[in-house]
Amino acid sequence: MATVVLLTATGLGLAALYFLIAAGLSLVFGLAGVLNFAHGLFLSVGAYATWWAAQRWGFAAAVVFGVACAAAVGALVELAMIRPLYKRPTEQVLVTVGLSLAGVALLEAVWGADSRPFPRPQWTRQVVTVLGARVPADRLLLFGAAVVVLAGLTAFLRFTRHGLVIRAGVEDRAMVSALGIDVRRSFTLVFAIGGGLAGLAGALGGVYFGSVSPEQGASLLIFAFIVVVIGGMGSVAGTALAAVAVGLVQQFVNYYGTGGAGDVCVVALLAIVLLARPHGISGRVAA
Amino acid sequence: MILEVRDLSVRLGGSHILQGVSFDVPPTGVTALLGRNGVGKTTTLRAILGEVPAGGSVAFDGAQILGRPTYRLVRSGLGYVPEDRGVFGGLTVAENLRLAERGPNPDYETVHALFPELRQRAAQRAGTLSGGQQQMVALARVLLNPNRLLLVDEPTKGLAPAVVSAVTAALARVAQRVPILLVEQNLAVVRRLAGAAVVLSAGRVAWSGPAADLLGSADQTRSLLGVGTMGSGTTGSPTTRST
Numbered sequence: 047m048a049t050v051v052l053l054t055a056t057g058l059g060l061a062a063l064y065f066l067i068a069a070g071l072s073l074v075f076g077l078a079g080v081l082n083f084a085h086g087l088f089l090s091v092g093a094y095a096t097w098w099a100a101q102r103w104g105f106a107a108a109v110v111f112g113v114a115c116a117a118a119v120g121a122l123v124e125l126a127m128i129r130p131l132y133k134r135p136t137e138q139v140l141v142t143v144g145l146s147l148a149g150v151a152l153l154e155a156v157w158g159a160d161s162r163p164f165p166r167p168q169w170t171r172q173v174v175t176v177l178g179a180r181v182p183a184d185r186l187l188l189f190g191a192a193v194v195v196l197a198g199l200t201a202f203l204r205f206t207r208h209g210l211v212i213r214a215g216v217e218d219r220a221m222v223s224a225l226g227i228d229v230r231r232s233f234t235l236v237f238a239i240g241g242g243l244a245g246l247a248g249a250l251g252g253v254y255f256g257s258v259s260p261e262q263g264a265s266l267l268i269f270a271f272i273v274v275v276i277g278g279m280g281s282v283a284g285t286a287l288a289a290v291a292v293g294l295v296q297q298f299v300n301y302y303g304t305g306g307a308g309d310v311c312v313v314a315l316l317a318i319v320l321l322a323r324p325h326g327i328s329g330r331v332a333a
Numbered sequence: 334m335i336l337e338v339r340d341l342s343v344r345l346g347g348s349h350i351l352q353g354v355s356f357d358v359p360p361t362g363v364t365a366l367l368g369r370n371g372v373g374k375t376t377t378l379r380a381i382l383g384e385v386p387a388g389g390s391v392a393f394d395g396a397q398i399l400g401r402p403t404y405r406l407v408r409s410g411l412g413y414v415p416e417d418r419g420v421f422g423g424l425t426v427a428e429n430l431r432l433a434e435r436g437p438n439p440d441y442e443t444v445h446a447l448f449p450e451l452r453q454r455a456a457q458r459a460g461t462l463s464g465g466q467q468q469m470v471a472l473a474r475v476l477l478n479p480n481r482l483l484l485v486d487e488p489t490k491g492l493a494p495a496v497v498s499a500v501t502a503a504l505a506r507v508a509q510r511v512p513i514l515l516v517e518q519n520l521a522v523v524r525r526l527a528g529a530a531v532v533l534s535a536g537r538v539a540w541s542g543p544a545a546d547l548l549g550s551a552d553q554t555r556s557l558l559g560v561g562t563m564g565s566g567t568t569g570s571p572t573t574r575s576t
Contacts, residue, residue, distance in 0.1 A: 213424060
């Protein structure tokens with residue numbers, strides 16, 4: 047029983063990371079139609095900015111700084127590199143791939159290719175007893191953060207005008223323009239939100255893995271893409287469900303099966319969902 | 334003239350869909366844009382609205398607008414009701430309307446007077462509405478804001494006869510306040526609403542003048558629109574996709 051609880055907690059922690067990355071990725075694709083391979087760069091920016099700031103300020107302030115840096119990079123990338131290419135999707139994909147590679151190279155040039163130990167707060171190293179299992183507190187931190195983000199994002203999409211525009215734009219962005227709305231401003235906003243959430247994932251990933259590395263964003267991005275496809279493009283709720291499914295499948299199969307089998311099962315899960323529901327769990331509906 | 338279209342030209346996917354379309358829309362009443370399926374009626378509206386790249390010139394209330402972003406044209410008073418209604422199915426009726434609000438004082442009084450049903454269905458998802466109710470939402474969205482011209486694309490397409498009458502009556506009331514450029518296949522609706530008509534054929538203007546003159550001549554309606562009867566026919570096959 048204790049093992050199941052621990053695996054569930056660890057799986058949900060991983061799911062929280064996937065959700066934080068995939069939620070922005072999903073909204074960006076759902077609204078702007080951009081397959082953003084540079085999203086992993088936003089995570090790395092958040093991770094390194096938090097790592098840098100955590101050595102100078104408190105953990106909370108460092109996370110805020112990391113999220114702000116990643117959000118700013120997300121908005122800048124949209125404004126400077128994606129916006130001129132909205133009618134050229136192939137070039138757009140190439141630019142995001144190039145950015146991703148260049149970003150990793152830049153981080154390696156500045157801080158080296160090796161992992162850097164992340165200054166985790168003492169309280170995240172403690173364990174909490176849940177149903178007889180000793181669960182690391184950082185799992186609960188990740189899961190709690192993801193729940194707060196899910197609630198906040200859902201409220202934002204449901205109750206604000208920007209959220210309304212994003213939900214409508216996911217359905218038909220040309221029609222949003224035909225109502226007199228400059229949908230490009232929403233594109234910048236979702237890039238900033240997506241960047242900020244990926245930055246938060248980077249900061250919390252530092253706590254979860256105990257280190258930051260230039261390749262971290264790219265490796266997590268692969269599973270985030272799988273989560274987005276399973277959850278349905280543009281669907282925040284679907285993304286959350288898919289993240290939980292992927293995180294739990296990975297943890298349980300890797301523990302009870304052979305190492306690496308969890309990743310294979312996640313790909314199998316993706317194939318099954320695509321065959322049964324080609325538009326993912328929720329389809330293209332935000333919130 | 335509220336709208337002056339000159340030598341409008343559109344190429345899409347290798348096809349030369351509009352080949353120098355020129356016509357005027359007067360500042361009052363309804364101007365019908367007619368023609369068989371595939372002649373470029375919908376493309377003409379989309380080109381005016383900046384949704385497809387086009388050559389030539391379009392003057393809206395004296396200002397050249399070709400190449401300007403769609404959202405700016407709409408904000409300047411060019412309302413658009415698309416052929417497929419463009420209702421956001423995942424949003425409620427109230428959210429669809431709220432999204433369309435452009436100013437601080439949206440005209441819900443007019444909308445609810447024309448379409449009282451929308452008030453009762455405010456919390457219903459628009460995707461679950463009937464075709465007629467969705468058309469009401471689409472029209473209501475443009476009526477919330479002050480417009481100087483409405484572009485309305487096939488508002489009665491696929492609707493039951495009773496609903497066609499209701500939508501036509503609503504458009505007649507709207508036309509008392511704002512001019513409309515109307516694409517419509519149902520000639521009974523055109524007869525009821527339109528004062529002027531422009532007929533497209535093979536990407537060009539084949540005829541323009543008073544709508545009564547066109548619809549009063551069986552030979553002209555047959556040769557230009559492909560229908561043999563006057564008044565109640567539809568132009569071309571309603572199942573063919575418009576361009």
